[in-house]
Amino acid sequence: MMQVLRGELRERELPFTHQREAIAQVMFESTRHLSADDVAAALRQRGEHAGKATVYRTLALLVELGLATEHDFDEGFKRYETKVGAAQHDHLICTACGRVSTFQHPELDRIFAELASEHGFEAITRQVKVFGTCSETAACRELQRAYREAGRTS
Amino acid sequence: MMQVLRGELRERELPFTHQREAIAQVMFESTRHLSADDVAAALRQRGEHAGKATVYRTLALLVELGLATEHDFDEGFKRYETKVGAAQHDHLICTACGRVSTFQHPELDRIFAELASEHGFEAITRQVKVFGTCSETAACRELQRAYREAGRTS
DNA sequence: AACGCCGTTGAGAACCAGTCCCGATCAGGA
DNA sequence: TCCTGATCGGGACTGGTTCTCAACGGCGTT
Structure with a gap:
């Protein structure tokens, strides 16, 4: 190493x-x-x-x-x-507790490769981040619920 | 407005x-x-x-x-x-000239929705950025070539 | 093993986007 | 028009990151 x-x-x-x-x-x-x-x-x-x-x-x-x-x-x-x-991976970031979890999605590589070639672009790195609330702690789950309800009414 | x-x-x-x-x-x-x-x-x-x-x-x-x-x-x-x-869109950022172009990909929304539900995550916003070199200026195209060659040999 | 070149190190100063402070000002309802 | 509470603004401040530059330390050479 x-x-x-x-x-x-x-x-x-x-x-x-x-x-x-x-x-x-x-x-x-x-x-x-x-x-x-x-x-x-x-x-x-x-x-x-x-x-x-x-x-x-x-x-x-x-x-x-x-x-x-x-x-x-x-x-x-x-x-x-x-x-x-x-391996290449991306992140889910909980804005309530700060926890960061990772994920890999099999289609993302292909999608970005397609996009790059469509735009005459030579991709070097990508940053994919999803911000939201996780379900690790009670406080996070509470915020999840609040957010879902707000989303429904607005 | x-x-x-x-x-x-x-x-x-x-x-x-x-x-x-x-x-x-x-x-x-x-x-x-x-x-x-x-x-x-x-x-x-x-x-x-x-x-x-x-x-x-x-x-x-x-x-x-x-x-x-x-x-x-x-x-x-x-x-x-x-x-x-x-509309919701994401960005390609040229690290050579700083130009930012936008794109929309029909599958991204679905993918992030799937990911969120798989992880018990309530997605609020996402940031998808692809850094690389565009083909707008001669200098950018030159860097594209250089980068492709470096990628091939290393 | 000692030498010398040249990049690295480190303590603190500098930098700079962004935030805070707080007295003056303003929006807008009564 | 008056009043109240929020906003405004200039400047001080914050904190992460970079810069400065003299001393130091790899490492190839002799």
């Missing part, structure tokens, strides 16, 4: 530094969506440390290398997710 | 102010995706003026009332688009 990073860096003649290793380790070991702060906290927890500029630069680098993806769930900051060993 | 706004405001017992009218006018007369700054500039151009706090508040209000939608095209700021008289 770390070898992949090492290889990508060598290929571009970029140094494999201690900080890059530590940050990548944090990313690779988590399947969650981490903010820059989460990464810094995880580093502290294992006795490591990296300046915030380095954390941001390294996360951007991982995205550039294709080893991570960047997400914006409308929280006012970005989150990052390891891409290694995970 | 302005009557719609007036009605929505009355329904919620909110005052129909001169600033709200002017900002809504700017939005309703444009089919483009305007940033808060664009709106302020458009106001200036027609001899109006509104503090930026008011611009932001009013745009948020229009979104709340269902008369506008908010977009984030990864430029570091939000853009707003009037929703009046426009």
Whole structure:
């Protein structure tokens, strides 16, 4: 896993530094969506440390290398997710509790490929996000009901 | 058109102010995706003026009332688009020239409805964005070619 | 093992979209 | 016209992210 990073860096003649290793380790070991702060906290927890500029630069680098993806769930900051060993997937974001769940739909790839070629567009990445309320907690289910009723009457 | 706004405001017992009218006018007369700054500039151009706090508040209000939608095209700021008289649509964003084009796909609504019910999720809004390169300018087409070749070899 | 080049690091300053504060102003019902 | 409560606006503030630049550290070379 770390070898992949090492290889990508060598290929571009970029140094494999201690900080890059530590940050990548944090990313690779988590399947969650981490903010820059989460990464810094995880580093502290294992006795490591990296300046915030380095954390941001390294996360951007991982995205550039294709080893991570960047997400914006409308929280006012970005989150990052390891891409290694995970299939392309999209997200459902609960606006009540903040939980993010993932899904894969077999038709989406085809649809976007069709769209791109129809528009003379070369698609590089896509972002598909569905915002709404989940049914994990009682509070979320309550909001679901409220929303459904409001939708019916307006 | 302005009557719609007036009605929505009355329904919620909110005052129909001169600033709200002017900002809504700017939005309703444009089919483009305007940033808060664009709106302020458009106001200036027609001899109006509104503090930026008011611009932001009013745009948020229009979104709340269902008369506008908010977009984030990864430029570091939000853009707003009037929703009046426009069908649900999604966006292709060219990362080379910044052009945004729209598309509608007949299957997407069905797919997201299915997904939501499968996950016990009540979908409120969705954001579907495809980032890539368009074929509008020579520079964009050049990047398209470069990207296709890079994709082939890696 | 020591050298040197050059990209990286980090602490803090800077940046900037967006929000908050609060006294002045205004919409609109009585 | 008067009154009341919401809005407005200029400027201060917030907080995520980027920039600055001197010190440092990979890593290929000698």
